[in-house]
Amino acid sequence: MENIIPQEWTKFYLKDVSFVNLMTHRIFNVLIVANPYDAFMLEDDGRVDEKIFDEYMELGMRYPPSFTQVSTTEEARRVLGTTAIDLVICMPGNADNDAFDVARDIKAHFPDLPCVVLTPFSHGITRRIQNEDMSIFDYVFCWLGDTNLILSIIKLLEDKMNIEHDIQEAGVQMILLVEDGIRFYSSVLPNLYSYILLQSQRFSTEALNPHAATQRKRGRPKVVLARTYEEAMAYYEKYAGNTQGIISDVRFPKDGVKDPEAGLKLLREIRRRDEYVPLILQSAEAVNEAKAREEHFLYVDKNSKKMNIDLRNMLAEHMGFGDFVFRDPVTKNEVARVRTLKELQDNVFNIPNDSMLYHVSRNHVSRWLCARAIFPVSQFLKNVTWHKLQDVDAHRQIIFDAIVQYRKMKNVGVVAVFDRGKYDRYAHFARIGDGSLGGKGRGLAFLDNVIKRHPELNQFDNATVSIPKTVVLCTDIFDRFMDANNLYQVALSDASDEEILRHFLRAQLPDKLIADFFTFFEATKCPIAVRSSSLLEDAHYQPFAGIYSTYMIPYLDDKYEMLRMLACAIKAVYASVYYRDSKAYMTATSNVIDQEKMAVILQEVVGNTYGTHFYPNISGVLRSLNYYPIGDETAEDGIASLALGLGKYIVDGGQTLRVSPYHPHQVLQTSEMETALRETQTRFYALDMANAGEDFKVDDGFNILKLRVREADKDKSLNFIASTYDPYDQIIRDGIYEGGRKVITFAGMLQQGVFPFPEIMQMCMRLGAEAMHRPVEIEFACNVNANRTIDFYLLQIRPIVDSKQMLETDLNTIPDERCLLRSHSSLGHGISEDVYDVVYVKTDEHFTASNNPAIACEIERINRRFLDEGKGYVLVGPGRWGSSDYWLGVPVKWPHISAAKLIAEVALKNYNIDPSQGTHFFQNLTSFGVGYFTINTHTGNGIWRKEILDALPAVEETEHVRHVRLEKPLCIMMDGKKQEGVVLAEELLNVQQ
Structure with missing residues (x-):
């Protein structure tokens, strides 16, 4: 490309249009005042209600108006006094002047009510209109018995009511019809509207679902009728930037008198101001055709039997309606045709140069997009004129880029109906x-x-x-x-x-x-x-x-x-x-x-391919409630769990990095070198691209690989994710260096400010919680690109439903002697006083983590019995409940413990596993009000009086698990904001004392 595309045309932002805010003023109720004969003709022969309704439905329009018919002025006044009428149509009476008299009477009593006179065409009427002041009526039309005229009258008035707002709101276009001949505009308006409304049905297919298609129709061009030169210029000057085209008669009033060349003068002045806007001259006088051609105006002969077809063809060819036909500029033969926005996107680079030059130099693409209500792209391209950028290939690229950005913007936030013709890499x-x-x-x-x-x-x-x-x-x-x-x-x-x-x-x-x-x-x-x-x-x-x-x-x-x-x-x-x-x-x-x-x-x-592996640089879970705050964190600051690789690793309870997005420099796991080496991720999940899945299994992870972090280091996927442990200097350095173990600290993402990663997490939590009006859990994944950019993908949002039970007791005031269990790191909130049973893992000197899978099976069987009985229990055991690594804890799934009302993980002297925070069950715990206690009696962090339960007879005792039942219910109390929890068993503790 010879010319460089100016920067303002390579970086642009297209503002979306909200079609729901258009056409807000409607005519719902119409009063027709007609003599009994015309009323009968309308109702029985014309069936105006039915025809108008059918017309609306056929065109896919909503809100068809309802009609009330009366025969006298007195009846009209009575209806107007009791019903909200939006429009009055006065039809011929017993004499030529009746319709006007009725209309004047109604206007005298209701001056702000739109009033239209329908009259048969006759010399008497013509004389009367010439000699009387018609300005008090909104319009006078010639009635020939065609109900399509009534539809056109309603649309014309609605357009007049909405044009100013809709142009300001969305950039809707105006078609200006300049004509003072009642008989002519009474026939051309129904033709014009029927064509425009049919076109609106066609362009509504650009919408992504039926609801949006209905709304898109509101973006059709507005039709405005002007009857004098001054009225036409006033409309043009007000809406010049939004004029789709002008259709003008030649002879009409200018400066108060009929001017035989008013139309020519009008179009000359408009052409002087705008070289692109289509101008159509129409006349019944043959002499005007040569004048129009001479000034390069389009021309329609009013006397032609196919006048309506000629006008429609000109609208299609020059005002952007119908398909976009690319033509050879010399022969005017068709060289290509596009029907939709996506077809234009797909073909813009294939159009011959001379044809492309012909169309872009006349702003045809912008006008075609405007006619299809694609206002953001049209408005943008309208400013990229041939005068400013004389490079055909640059125009092609700009058109392509603008369409792509528009389609991306339109797809966001919309559930489209899948359409093979539209779905491509820019669909969403x-x-x-x-x-x-x-x-x-x-x-x-x-x-x-x-x-x-x-x-x-x-x-x-x-x-x-x-x-x-x-x-x-x-x-x-x-x-x-x-x-x-x-x-x-x-x-x-x-x-x-x-x-x-x-x-x-x-x-x-x-x-x-x-x-x-x-x-x-x-x-x-x-x-x-x-x-x-x-x-x-x-x-x-x-x-x-x-x-x-x-x-x-x-x-x-x-x-x-x-x-x-x-x-x-x-x-x-x-x-x-x-x-x-x-x-x-x-x-x-x-x-x-x-x-x-x-x-x-x-x-x-989300992710990238590394040989036969595929995974993202970061997966994470955000929770807007943090039940384990440390330092100056608060519960409301929320918490993120971050991991390298696929998010299944987090769901399966793997070792993740825990950080509050509002405190990215405060990461407990990396605060000390020994802790960082011991408590950061050493494995990650990746999709096996070599496994074609010949044998699908019940286990949905059958083609997920569990790899060591050193594999990711070989893939060079750890930039900004990992730090390097230097064994010689006994230090962990942020960044990737040769040799030394790679430690997953996310330091480049959290602490170095290279990316707005903490800020995005903060916004996602805040906006998600605000939108749902409750705390939320959000899953996400992130690609870190070589050009120092990140793509942050939101994968899922769920509400966290807090218990509504009121907790008025300060749990710190309850003495230790009254507690069967106490935790200073408890998850959950509320009070429960309907649990009688405790199921706990026997942790005597013979306990070994190798038995954890067997323990899971025993607990699952006991849990099933509780489900059958509709009862709950307290579950206590060592290590992390739900860990997929059974050396870290009992590998139960949620259904295996789903009847538990409180779950406690207890540290043993020789089995001191770091607490899990109930990672795998977090959503279920909070939603069902289930408590999760972390207890380490060896460090003074909580109480677990197992010896009291050991002294009770067992309801059931297996090799590894014991189940006891109390006569009176336990009292479980949890303060979610302070992370304090207690279980009181007064009867046991009294006996003990």
Whole structure:
């Protein structure tokens, strides 16, 4: 490219248009005053209500007006006195002058009410109009019995009511019709409106869903009727920058008298001011055709039998309606045609140079976009004129970039209907099907909307905030799949998880999805996560976090193999609704399994490819409530758990970095070298790109690799993520250096200020909590790019529902002697006095962590009995509950302990595992008001009076677990803000004393 594109045309921001704010003034109620004969003709022969209603519905317009018909002035006054009427139409009476007399009478009593006179065309009427003051009426029209005229009158008045606001609000365009001949404008207006309204139906297909399509129609050009030179100039001068085109007669009043060349004078003056605006001259006098051609005005012959067709063709060709036809500038032959914005984007670099030059030098692209209500791009391109930038290729690039930015902007915050013709790498969030998006799907759509409403999230030059490219298969696809394959019988049976999965994998998804999936592959070109999004999942009071499966499939060159894997993953997610854990959880939450329906989210996996591995630089979970504040942190400051690699590592309870986004320099785990070496991440999860998933398993992590951090070091993915341990100087240095162990500290992200990472986390927590009006948990992933930019992707948002129980007691005032358990690091809030049972792990001198898997099985069986009985219990054991590494704690899943009302992790003298903060169960704990105590009696951090329970008879005792029941209920009290918790058992402690 010879010319360099000026900077202001390479960096631009397109402001979105809110179509919902347009056309806010409507005509809902119309009063028609007509003699009995015309009233009968309208009602019986014309059926005006029905015709207008059908016309509105056919054009996809809402709010058709209702009509009230009366025959006399007295009836009209009575109706006007009792009903809110927006428009009065006075029709011919028994004599020529009746309609005018009735209209004058109504205007005298209701001067601000729009009033239109319909009159038959005759010489008597013509004389009367010439000799009387018609200015008190809004309009006078010639009535020939065509109900389309009434539709045009309503639209003309609505346009007049809305034009000023809509132009200021969105840049809506104006078509100015200059004509004083009643008979002519009475016939041309219905023709003009029917064409414009049909076009609005066509351009509404640019919308991403049916609701947006209906609203887009409000952006159609407004039609304005001027009857004198002065009126026309006043409209033009007011809305010059938004004039789509002008259609003018030649002979009409100027300076108070009929001027035979008024139209020519008007168009000359407008052309002097604007070289691009289309100008159409129309006349019944043949002599005017040569004058129009001479001045390069377009011309329409009023006497032509095909006048209406000629006018429509000119609107299509010159005012931007219809398809954009690229023409050869010499022969005027068509060289290309585009119908949609995406087609223009795809073809802008393929148009021959001379044709492209012809159109951009006349601002045709801007006008075509304007006619389609794509105002932001049109307005931007309108300023990039040929005078300012004489380079065809530069124009191509600018048009392409503007369309891409507009489509990205329009996609954010909108759930589009998936359309193979529109979905490409610039598309964003779409749904297939008409059912629900499910819990996670709704959360993602909500996050996308939060991003759209808060542009400050993307205010930083080196950081973007968005959600990944997403397609949701709605719940109706699930229903059809289950019914068509007759799966309910096996799904609701007691069959094993493996057998249920086998049946589901043999079933068939609808064939029509195949082409959609191929389009999605082409648009994403990266691995795809197939995530559950059930009706109950992540609902405000029904959090099903981590209950259903999430599979990941690698991106392959063989698209048919990728299709097979995707289909298997979707069916496996569907099957997970009916696995044993899911059914147990349903029972625990008092839900009925056959009420559950599953949507499935197909989403690009955030990350980069490193050989045969794929993973993001950072995964994280943000929680706007921090139940473990340290130092000067507060509970309201929130907390983030950060990890290298896929987020499954965090969900599985892996070792993460815990940091408050408001205190990024205060990280407990990296405060001392020994702690940093011991308590930071040494492993991470990555997707195995070499595993094509021949055998899908119940375990959704079957193709997820657990790698050592040194693998990431080889991948060179640790920039700004890791620090380096120098064993010679016994120091940890921020950054990557040769040799030395790499320690995952996120120092470059948190403390060095290279990226606005803490600020983005703060904003996400604050805006998410404000939007949901309650504390939230947000999952995210982040790519750190080589050019020192970051892409921050929000993956999920869930509400954290706090217990509403009031806690008035200061727990610090309760003496230790009254406590069976006490924790100074408790999670949860509220009071519970309905628990009689304690289940605890026997931690005598024979305890070893190698038995933890067996302990998990024993507890699962005991928990099932509590579920059957509808009772709760206190669960106490060593190490981290729910850790996937059984050396760190008992590897239970939430369904295995879902009847527990309080869970306590206790440190042993020779088994002192750092507390987990209930990572894996956080959402479930807070939503169900379950407490989580951390106790270390060896450091004086809490009390655990196990010896008291050992002295009681056991309800059940296994090799590793003991269950005791009290006669009176325990009193569980938790102060979530102070992280204090106690369990009181007065009867036991009194006996002991």
